[in-house]
Amino acid sequence: MNKPNKWEINVGELATGQALTIPVYQFTPENPSGPSVYIQANVHGAEVQGNAVIFELMKQLENTHLNSVVTLVPLANPMGINQKSGEFTLGRFDPITGINWNREYYDHNFDIEYWYTKNQSHNDSDLFSAFRQTLLSSCQQRLQNPWGISTGQRLATELQILGHQADIVFDLHTGPKSCKHMYCPEYAIDAAQYFSIPYVLVMPNDFAGAMDEAMFCPWWKLSELAETQGRQLDVAVNAFTLELASQERIDMNDAKIDANGILAYLSHKGVITEKVTPVKMDRYACQLENYKKFYAPTAGMIEYLAPLGEKLSVDQPLLSLLRMDQYGTKDEYQHISLDIECIPILHFASAAVHQGTELYKVMTDVFLLEHYPPLKK
Template sequence: MTKAITSALNVGELAAGQVLSVPLFTFKGTDNRAPTVYVQANVHGAEVQGNAVIYQLMTLLENCHVLGDIVFAPLANPLGINQKSGEFTLGRFDPITGVNWNREYLDHKIDIAAWYKQHQDLPNDELIKSFKATLTEACHTKLQQPWGITTGHRLAVNLQSLAHSADIVLDLHTGPKSCKHLYCPEYDMDSAKFFSIPYSLIIPNSFGGAMDEAAFCPWWQLTEYAASQGRHFDVPVAAFTLELASQERIDMADALVDAKGIMAYLSHRGVIQEAVQPAKMPRYACYLKDYKKFHAPQSGMVEYCAKVGEPLLAGNTLVNILRLDLYGSDKACTSLSLDKDCVPILHFASASVHQGTELYKVMTNVFEFPC
């Protein structure tokens, strides 16, 4: 039986001096040629299902032949996890700065042309090793800069330095009220068929601040520039964000389903020796440009009529908005619909909304992945 090695990552200090740390669990591989993996969960405080998936994954791995090192960081944001108000967990934004915890990662902004010119004589394996060292060192430099960095940025860059040591990065999240969906880089679309997730958002090579982008964007930029110079190699790092349905929820049986999907991907990549087949299921996708937000045109009490993960035809009711202050008029209850077919992916958690609240995110121009 394979056992995980336990350790902790120091990510900061509380005002009273206590050390903030994230527990780490490492499965050591037996083949240094196999890809290495970093998996984190719970960067947003209410998004707890990823911890259940990590538990199920580690349980499965105990009975596997692990070839590549796998590092797990559950409970990755202790500040956000403990950010409570009554029965609710608020930990989506840093309460000090207001910044989304998942938008705090370092944008390296490397001069790729200059870096490549300096290292172009290296063989591919040495080039990749050197670029990985450049990314990791940039994180360490950021953490040590003399003027200091914010609490949230310190947490994120510490996690990012772990991610940069891996060949595969999985960031486990959930939505407010959501179906499962996967953020997948365009260069790696084929990988979506291994995860037990029905919907994928295909994202471009642009940094928006999230962990998956922090992990893969520099490598995508390097391979594109190298190709422009006549040198071709695959993007060495794969990174995905897995949205595992809704927040404030633990479902161990469902976590096992997602763990098995991740195992199928790890098997495909040669991280584990065992052959694990992906689940047979239809899988659909759209490009990020076709992932649309619908904002409340007025305030009120909302009935969310469209079910997440189920296609909605143009003209069918998306929401009903109740305005009791307008009782007696034709505006007391308003039905709203969209003018094009879509698949609702997630909606706002509360039934009480301000004008302008982001009510739904929906996929449009959806296509099916070939089996």
């Protein structure tokens, strides 16, 4: 039986001096030969289902033939998790700066072309090792900034250091009210067939501050740069964000399904010896640029009508909008539809909204994943 080692890392301090720590669990086989794995959950305070998935993964990893180091970090953001207002967990934004906790990761500011020129004589293995060390050193420099860094930046950088040590990275999230979906980089699109998730957002090589981008973007850029110099390099790191349905929810049966999906991928990558078969299902995808947001045209009370994860035709209502202050006028109650066929993926949690509230996110220009065109080289 495999038993994980456990330790804690310090990710900040409260005003009264208490240290904020997060638990780290690591499975380490005697002779690791497969790609290393890092999995974190609950960076946003209300998004707790990822902890249940990590729990189920750990239980199963204890009884597998493990070929790789696997590091797991549940409860990754103690500040967000403990940010309560009445019965609700807030914890999506740093209350000090207002910045999304998942937009604080570090975009390494070194000249990758200059770095490659200096290191291109290395063989692939040594080149990858040197590049990984450069990313880790860059994170350490951020932590040691003599001017200091924000609370959110410190948390993100500590997590990023753990992630940069792995070859496969999962960041587990949920939506407000959501169906399951995942973010997958274009170069790793074949990976999506292993997870128990029906909707896939195909990501370009652009960094916008999120954990998955912080993990894969540097390696993708390295591969693209090498190709311009006539050298074929694999993208050495795969990173995914899995959105495990809705926030403020623990469902252990559902956690087992998603843990098995992750294990199916880890089985495919040789992390575990056991063969885990992916769930057979249709998987639909769209380019990230075609993942659209719909904002409230006015304030009011919203009835969310469009079922999540089901095709919505142009003539079907997305939502209804109730305006009690407009009673007796044409604006008192109205249905709102979109002018394009789509699949609603998530919606805002509250029925009472301000004008401009992000109400729905929908996939447009959707295609079956098995019909995804091959990448152009």
